[in-house]
Amino acid sequence: MQNSAILQTDVMLDSAAERRRIWRNLLLYTVGVMTLSVLGGAMLSTGTGIGGLIFISGPILMVILLRALGGDGWQDAGLRLGSLPWYLFALLLFPGTLGLILGIGVVTGTILFRSSVGALAGAAVTGLVPALIFAMFEEWGWRGYLEPRLARLGIPDLRRHLLVGMIWAVWHIPYFWATPGFIALPPALLRCSWLAASWPWPWCMVNCGR
16 A cells, blocks of 8 residues: 555646646746747847847757757657658649749749749749758757647647747747848738748647658
């Protein structure tokens, strides 16, 4: 009877310790990415180009630090061979969609190219590679780390998605403040679009076995 009670207490303490560790790492992650965002934005505003790299590297840098040194580990990082088809799908989705839109525009006459197709294709590939790398830097942080951590704490789906979306939106503010005119949308509408996008992406990750 006594041994059973001790075992139950140990399990409860382990569970409480696990929750404290998760909350601690979530706080460290959020403070870390926001600090790097502000630092990167401040450097960009003075014309220092490396500020953009500091900004975009924040999410994945904090993930690596917390998974390697903060006790989170790599078990739920999604780095599994069974996920390769989905990685390939994600890799081809953006250029495929862009190509489809451009093709429809050419056929309907709503898009006119002033350069040769070869030059445009080269420019697209040149721009696509860094865009995909930067997207991975972001998503391994937001949907690949922050979402699963909050899910382990038992936070309901909608509340969790909105919370991640709000943090994600605030994280962008220093960058857009430092690069006025980079996005044509009004700031309020842009933040609403981030909140709207914060639901389907994690839903897709869960339903594809991420």
